[in-house]
Amino acid sequence: MPHSEPYISLKGIRRIYGQGDTEVRALDGVDIEIKRGEFVAIMGPSGSGKSTAMNLIGCLDRPTSGTYRFNGLEIAGLAGDERALIRRHYLAFIYQGYNLLARTSALDNVELPLIYKCIGKRERRERALHALDLVGLKGREMHDPSQLSGGQQQRVAIARALAGDPHVVLADEPTGNLDTQRSREIMELIVELRRTSGLTIIMVTHDEEIAEYASRLIWMVDGRVHNDRQLKDAA
Amino acid sequence: MLWDMTKLAHKSIFRNALRSCLTVLGVVIGVASVIAMLTLGQGSSEQVIADVEKMGTNVIVVRPGQRGMGPRANSTAARPFDIKDVDALEEALPEIDAAAPISSLQGTIVAGTENHRAQITATDQRYLVASDWPLALGRNFSASETRSGKPVCILGQTVRQELFGTADPLDQPVRIKKMSCNVIGVLSEKGASSIGADQDDVVLVPLRTYQRRLTGKDDVSVIYMSVIDGTSTGQAIREVENLMRELRRIAPGDEDDFSVIDMKQVASMLTSITGVLTGLLSAVAAVSLLVGGIGIMNIMLVSVTERTREIGIRLAVGAQTHQVLMQFLIEAVALSLLGGLVGIVLGLGLAAIGAHWIDIPFVPNLGVILLAFVFSAIVGAAFGYYPARAAANLDPIEALRHE
Numbered sequence: 001m002p003h004s005e006p007y008i009s010l011k012g013i014r015r016i017y018g019q020g021d022t023e024v025r026a027l028d029g030v031d032i033e034i035k036r037g038e039f040v041a042i043m044g045p046s047g048s049g050k051s052t053a054m055n056l057i058g059c060l061d062r063p064t065s066g067t068y069r070f071n072g073l074e075i076a077g078l079a080g081d082e083r084a085l086i087r088r089h090y091l092a093f094i095y096q097g098y099n100l101l102a103r104t105s106a107l108d109n110v111e112l113p114l115i116y117k118c119i120g121k122r123e124r125r126e127r128a129l130h131a132l133d134l135v136g137l138k139g140r141e142m143h144d145p146s147q148l149s150g151g152q153q154q155r156v157a158i159a160r161a162l163a164g165d166p167h168v169v170l171a172d173e174p175t176g177n178l179d180t181q182r183s184r185e186i187m188e189l190i191v192e193l194r195r196t197s198g199l200t201i202i203m204v205t206h207d208e209e210i211a212e213y214a215s216r217l218i219w220m221v222d223g224r225v226h227n228d229r230q231l232k233d234a235a
Numbered sequence: 236m237l238w239d240m241t242k243l244a245h246k247s248i249f250r251n252a253l254r255s256c257l258t259v260l261g262v263v264i265g266v267a268s269v270i271a272m273l274t275l276g277q278g279s280s281e282q283v284i285a286d287v288e289k290m291g292t293n294v295i296v297v298r299p300g301q302r303g304m305g306p307r308a309n310s311t312a313a314r315p316f317d318i319k320d321v322d323a324l325e326e327a328l329p330e331i332d333a334a335a336p337i338s339s340l341q342g343t344i345v346a347g348t349e350n351h352r353a354q355i356t357a358t359d360q361r362y363l364v365a366s367d368w369p370l371a372l373g374r375n376f377s378a379s380e381t382r383s384g385k386p387v388c389i390l391g392q393t394v395r396q397e398l399f400g401t402a403d404p405l406d407q408p409v410r411i412k413k414m415s416c417n418v419i420g421v422l423s424e425k426g427a428s429s430i431g432a433d434q435d436d437v438v439l440v441p442l443r444t445y446q447r448r449l450t451g452k453d454d455v456s457v458i459y460m461s462v463i464d465g466t467s468t469g470q471a472i473r474e475v476e477n478l479m480r481e482l483r484r485i486a487p488g489d490e491d492d493f494s495v496i497d498m499k500q501v502a503s504m505l506t507s508i509t510g511v512l513t514g515l516l517s518a519v520a521a522v523s524l525l526v527g528g529i530g531i532m533n534i535m536l537v538s539v540t541e542r543t544r545e546i547g548i549r550l551a552v553g554a555q556t557h558q559v560l561m562q563f564l565i566e567a568v569a570l571s572l573l574g575g576l577v578g579i580v581l582g583l584g585l586a587a588i589g590a591h592w593i594d595i596p597f598v599p600n601l602g603v604i605l606l607a608f609v610f611s612a613i614v615g616a617a618f619g620y621y622p623a624r625a626a627a628n629l630d631p632i633e634a635l636r637h638e
Contacts, residue, residue, distance in 0.1 A: 060551065060631045081555045088553020099548050099635060103250055113552040115239050164552065 006033040013066035015052050026052040028223035039194055039201045041214035049223040050204045057202060058091055058170045059083040088116050092161035092169050096176035098153040100145040106132060106156045107141040113164035131159035135189060151182040171203040175210055187213045244566040258534040259574030261527025266578025266607045267585060268520035273603045274586035276513025280506045282595040287502035294498045295471060297458040301494055313492035315454035320482055327478055330471040332463045335362035336442050336455035344394060344438055345410040351397040354437045355411060357445030365461045373405050373420030376441050384443030386416035391437035392424040411438060414448045427594055468497045528614040535567050535622035546626050547634025560627035567619020568612055575611025579604055
């Protein structure tokens with residue numbers, strides 16, 4: 001199937017905070033194209049703009065200038081509520097700090113995106129249970145985040161990301177709070193899930209060893225893409 | 236979706252049960268006091284109407300001075316009546332069944348070792364007819380006792396209770412102020428009046444006796460009359476007014492220096508007083524409902540700040556502005572309604588106890604209850620809107636970064 005257009009396409013993206021003397025150019029002319037099914041790791045020193053890029057790709061933010069096309073849609077000019085719909089139907093996030101709802105069971109956490117997708121109660125439950133099973137948390141559905149270890153919490157977050165059946169998963173330092181052993185397990189889980197579901201994954205990380213799991217590595221410096229190369233694909 | 240949000244609101248309210256309780260306390264107190272005030276007000280109005288019916292709507296009262304009641308009574312310093320006015324009214328007017336003079340003061344009554352302070356009402360044998368008040372024991376004053384001013388008295392139930400307990404008071408001596416007299420009868424129980432005074436806390440003595448032995452004046456302060464059944468009180472009032480002007484030699488064109496009122500007027504006056512009081516107290520109570528609303532707003536704002544990260548998560552998974560707004564608005568309204576419900580139950584409970592205590596009927600009003608319910612929902616929506624909007628307008632990136 002010939003792809004006339006890449007799935008994600010950023011052209012000349014700038015994101016500028018503040019004005020005048022205090023102006024900060026977080027992104028200063030970024031061009032990135034990502035095809036469907038790629039696993040892209042974004043690395044770079046602090047302040048290189050990788051998180052800003054992530055938020056833009058994740059439709060949480062809008063660029064100051066430039067064009068961003070997602071799945072054939074022009075995103076840059078969309079209003080907040082329209083971007084919310086894109087997030088709801090195509091995107092999912094995994095964070096360093098897990099970002100689970102406190103005092104809410106793993107099951108309810110995983111169901112959350114499905115509520116906003118207006119999926120009925122019964123199907124919601126089935127899909128959430130299935131997702132928790134996939135990440136290896138069968139039997140812990142009713143546990144609160146506080147009753148789970150860091151690795152387990154990140155698994156709940158991954159299950160939440162999967163339950164909504166997204167096209168793209170955006171992971172911001174997914175293993176940043178975990179020890180080496182736990183980090184490997186989580187990365188292996190992500191790789192495995194990508195292999196079985198064909199997800200597109202975009203991951204920001206500091207850790208070269210973690211970046212090794214990706215199929216492509218983008219290195220950012222000072223708000224620009226400094227280096228962009230294919231890794232040998234694990235898939 | 237709406238149902239999911241209602242469940243969500245339910246969860247977040249009960250997750251912080253203690254805080255939710257404190258939050259809605261203001262609304263609970265506000266609604267409870269509005270409900271209690273309105274219910275008690277309604278009850279006392281009905282009590283007034285019932286009292287007046289009990290007294291008989293055919294009673295007319297004449298007082299010296301303009302304005303029958305209120306702070307400016309007798310402000311024109313009118314001449315008092317005397318017994319000849321009473322006799323003239325009864326004899327000259329066929330509409331009048333009985334007319335009785337009344338003068339009264341407060342005094343101590345002593346029997347044996349017991350003493351008790353009560354209203355001493357001086358009148359004559361016609362009073363029991365005019366006020367339609369039957370005796371429980373003994374007999375009425377005789378005409379000769381009234382005429383000659385014999386030291387006899389008739390006790391109200393409260394006075395009898397205080398002085399004699401369950402013993403038979405008939406023919407027993409009592410001392411009223413400095414005068415000794417004999418008990419010849421006991422009135423039947425009448426209960427509290429519409430303004431709450433105990434009507435049984437009274438001793439009747441013949442007017443002549445009172446004038447000679449207790450005050451030394453010939454005054455009659457009030458004339459109490461009953462109209463013959465089937466006659467219009469309006470007609471009787473006009474007749475009484477005409478005759479009184481004649482008796483008191485008031486020139487045509489001059490104002491009356493007395494006032495004639497019937498019980499219907501008394502009733503409407505009293506109900507309007509209770510109405511105004513109820514209104515005022517309810518207004519004060521409504522202010523506390525407002526304060527309760529501000530309490531909800533305050534806690535909702537705190538809650539939005541505390542749950543910034545939760546809001547961020549919801550926005551990240553695709554919640555739209557109006558959905559977050561709805562979530563917090565539903566939560567505020569649910570809190571407020573919960574407070575309203577508790578307040579209604581509490582208010583009705585307080586009103587029931589209060590009504591029992593001050594001896595008026597307990598009249599719960601469905602309209603008032605519904606109004607309180609709707610009002611508490613409105614309070615929730617009005618004071619919940621600003622915090623809800625604050626939550627909905629959060630920037631998802633900022634919200635997720637919030638610690």
